[in-house]
C-alpha cells in the first residue's frame with residue numbers, strides 16, 4: 002500500500018466496504034425447436050411466459066424481464082396477447098422494464114450458420130421491434146450457442162449493439178479466464194475492421210445462464226419456484242413438478258445465505274463490484290407470479306441486511322448491468338479476431354460432432370437461403386421497373402416473408418446444428434420446403450410477367466414433348482460464365498439461346514439414375530440478369546453426347562502398385578492424373594506454375610462408441626472417436642466420361658466389400674474443358690454420395706496431399722472470415738478437439754501451394770496428419786445414454802446425402818484472389834426454371850433487364866424490399882402506421898477481402914451508387930443505415946463508437962471486410 006496515493010487508497014477502502022451490487026436478471030431460455038416443436042412449446046409454456054410476465058411486471062414496478070427469442074414473442078403478440086396485455090407491454094417497454102435483447106427471431110448458432118442468414122434472422126426481428134415498439138436492441142445474450150464465433154461480435158457491432166455476451170467456451174479456457182478476472186474484454190472480431198467494429202464482451206462465469214439450483218437446506222432445487230414446464234399440456238391445477246420450497250419466515254434466511262454465498266463466489270471473478278445474476282433457465286417463468294412472489298421477499302430481506310451480507314440485490318435488465326460496467330470506466334484488455342471454437346465441456350466432451358450432424362437439414366437450409374436471395378433480388382428489380390406490374394405486391398411480400406421466417410427459424414442453435422429431435426428436424430424441413438415452393442411461385446410469376454408488357458410472342462406452335470424452355474437467372478451482381486446442369490429425360494438434345502443461336506452443351510447419362518440425363522449448358526449472364534433458353538430434344542441434336550469409359554474394379558489391396566499407369570485429364574488450368582491400378586486420384590498439376598501436388602481422395606470411417614459403459618460416446622453434439630479412422634472401402638471402380646467439349650466427368654465408386662454389388666460411397670468430379678472460353682477452369686466440382694450409413698459410423702472424405710501444412714488448416718467463421726486452426730495436442734481427446742467448423746471454405750497450404758475447398762453446406766474439418774484435409778460429411782449414431790434416449794437425440798440419421806464441394810489448387814497468391822468469390826458463387830448458383838407454357842410468354846428478344854455489376858471485390862450481400870412500414874426517421878416513425886413501404890429498397894454491400902490479402906483486390910473500393918445501380922433504375926436518394934436497417938448511421942453513436950463522415954452524394958468507399966447497408970430510393974417509373 003505504501004506507493005498508493007491517498008486518494009487511491011481511499012477509493013480502494015471504499016470499494017472494499019461497498020456491498021456487491023447484484024443485478025438479478027429474470028429470463029427464460031426458450032429454444033425455437035430442439036426437443037419440442039414450436040407449436041408444442043407455445044402450448045406447453047411459451048405463451049404463458051409472456052402472458053404471466055406481462056401481468057406480474059405490471060403489478061410491481063421493481064420487477065424486470067428480458068425477452069430474447071423474437072419468434073415466440075411475435076407468435077404470442079400476434080395470436081395470443083389481448084388488447085390489455087398489448088397496452089401493458091407498450092408501457093413496460095417505455096419504462097425500460099421489459100427489454101428486448103438480441104432482437105433476432107432466434108439465438109442463432111455460431112459455428113455452422115452463414116452470415117447471410119445471421120443477418121437475415123436479426124433483421125427480421127429488428128424490423129418487427131422497430132415497427133411495433135420503436136425500440137432497437139443494443140445488447141446480446143448468446144448464452145447457449147456451442148462455442149463463439151468472431152463474426153458474431155462484428156455483426157452485432159454493425160447492428161449498433163453496445164455490448165455482447167457469450168457463455169459456452171472451452172471449459173479449461175473459461176476456468177483460466179475466470180481465475181484471472183479476464184471474462185470481460187473488448188473484442189475486435191475482424192482483423193481488417195479492428196477497433197472500428199470492436200465490442201465489449203462479457204463471458205458468463207461457470208454457472209452460465211441458469212440459476213444455481215442446489216439448496217443446501219432442502220432436498221429440492223432452489224430459485225425455480227414455478228417448477229419445470231410440463232408437456233404436452235400445462236397442469237390444470239397450476240402445480241408443476243419440482244417446485245421449490247416457498248420463501249417464508251422460516252426459509253428466508255437460508256435462501257438469502259445461499260444466494261449471497263453464490264454472489265460472493267462470483268464477484269471474485271470480475272474486476273468491478275457488479276455481479277450479473279441470471280435468474281432463470283430453459284423454459285422458465287411460465288407461471289411467473291410464483292417466481293416473483295418468492296423472489297420479492299427474498300431480495301427485500303437481503304437488502305435489509307445488506308451491510309451484514311455485504312451484498313445488495315436488484316431486479317435488472319441486461320442494459321442496466323452493462324450500463325454499470327460501462328460507467329466503471331475501467332480499461333479493458335483487447336481480444337483480437339480469434340474465435341472460441343471448438344467448444345469442449347469436459348475432457349471427453351468435444352462439441353465438434355454437430356458440425357456434421359444432419360447433413361440434409363444443413364443443405365436444405367442453405368438452398369432455402371439462396372432461393373430467398375434470388376427471389377428478393379428479382380422482386381426488388383421488378384418493383385423498381387414495374388411498380389404497377391401485374392404481380393400483386395402484397396402477395397409477393399407474403400411469399401418472401403414466409404421464406405424469411407423459415408430461414409430465420411432454422412438458424413436456431415438447436416436447428417441448423419442438427420442437434421434436435423427427429424420430429425423437430427421434420428418441422429424445420431417442412432417449413433423450409435413449403436416456403437421455398439412459395440418463392441418458386443413468385444419467381445415464376447416475376448420471370449414471366451415483364452413479357453406481357455411487350456409485344457406478343459412470335460414463336461410457332463410446337464410439340465412440347467420435343468422441347469423445353471428454361472429461364473436461367475444469375476442472382477449475383479457480377480457477370481458470370483458458368484456451366485448449368487439441367488436434368489432431362491431424353492438422351493439427346495440441342496440448346497439455343499433467346500436469339501436462336503446454338504449454345505455449347507453436352508449430354509450424358511446421369512451418375513445416380515438410369516432414367517435421367519445430365520444436360521450441361523454453358524451460360525453467360527450479366528449481373529442480376531436472366532435469359533431464356535430453348536432445349537430441343539431430337540435424334541440429330543447438336544449437343545455433344547458424351548460416352549463413358551469404364552475401368553475395372555480395383556482392390557484396395559493393390560495400393561502398392563500405385564503410380565505405374567496414370568491416366569491424364571487435362572484442362573486449361575490443371576492436369577489431373579488418375580491411377581488405373583487403384584482408380585484413385587494420383588496428383589494434380591496446376592499448369593500456370595507447372596507445379597504438381599500429389600493428391601489422393603477417399604472415404605474413411607470413424608467407429609463411434611454408443612455404449613456409455615464402454616467409454617465416451619458420440620451423439621448429436623459430441624464427436625468422440627473410438628480410435629483412428631479406418632478405410633471405408635475394399636474396392637474402387639472408376640468411370641470416365643470424356644467429352645472434350647464442356648466437361649469431363651470422373652465417377653469413382655467405393656465398395657465396402659470387394660464383391661459388393663452396390664457401392665457405399667461415390668465421388669463425381671467435373672473438370673471443365675474450357676479451352677478458349679470464359680469458363681472458369683480453376684473450379685473442380687465434386688459431388689459425393691453417402692448413405693444410408695451403418696450404425697455408429699462417422700464418415701469423412703479424406704484428401705491426402707504433399708502439401709506441407711504441418712496439420713494447420715484454415716476454415717471460415719460464418720463465411721465471413723478465415724480462421725487459422727493450428728493443430729494442438731491435448732492430454733485427452735486430441736482427435737476430436739482438432740475438429741473445426743467449415744461453413745463455406747477450408748484450405749491447407751505451404752509456401753508454394755494451397756488446396757481450397759468451398760462448400761454448399763456446413764461440415765466439420767480437420768487435418769490429422771501432415772498434408773491431410775478431412776471433411777466429415779455424414780454421421781449415423783445411436784447410444785444408450787438415458788438423457789439422449791429420453792429426448793430422442795441419438796442421431797440415428799439413415800438418409801442418403803449428396804453434398805457438393807468445389808476444389809481449387811494453386812499458388813497462395815493465385816487462390817487468394819479466387820476463393821471468396823468462388824464461395825459466394827457456389828452459394829448463389831444460377832436459378833434454373835423450366836417454363837411450361839412457352840407459347841404464351843416467350844418473346845424473341847433478350848432479357849428486358851439491364852445488368853447490374855459491382856467490382857469483383859464487392860459482393861451484393863442483400864437487395865430486397867423489406868416492406869417495413871416504419872419511417873426512416875426515428876422521431877416520427879411511430880405516428881405513421883401505414884401500409885408496408887414497397888418502394889424502399891434495402892441494399893447491402895460487402896467487401897470480400899481482408900486487408901493485405903491481395904495487392905489489388907484488398908484495396909478500398911469507391912463506387913458511385915447512382916452509377917452502379919443505373920441498370921436497375923434512377924436512384925434519387927440514398928440513406929446509410931445500420932446492419933439491420935433500424936438506425937440512421939449518422940445518429941448511431943455506439944459506446945466508444947468512432948464517427949464517420951457522411952457521404953452526401955452517391956459516392957461511398959467500402960474498405961476491406963466492411964458491410965455497409967443502405968436504403969435506396971429510386972425515381973418511380975410508372976408505365
Ligand SMILES: [Zn+2]
Nearest residue numbers: 030032145414
Ligand atoms: Zn438453447
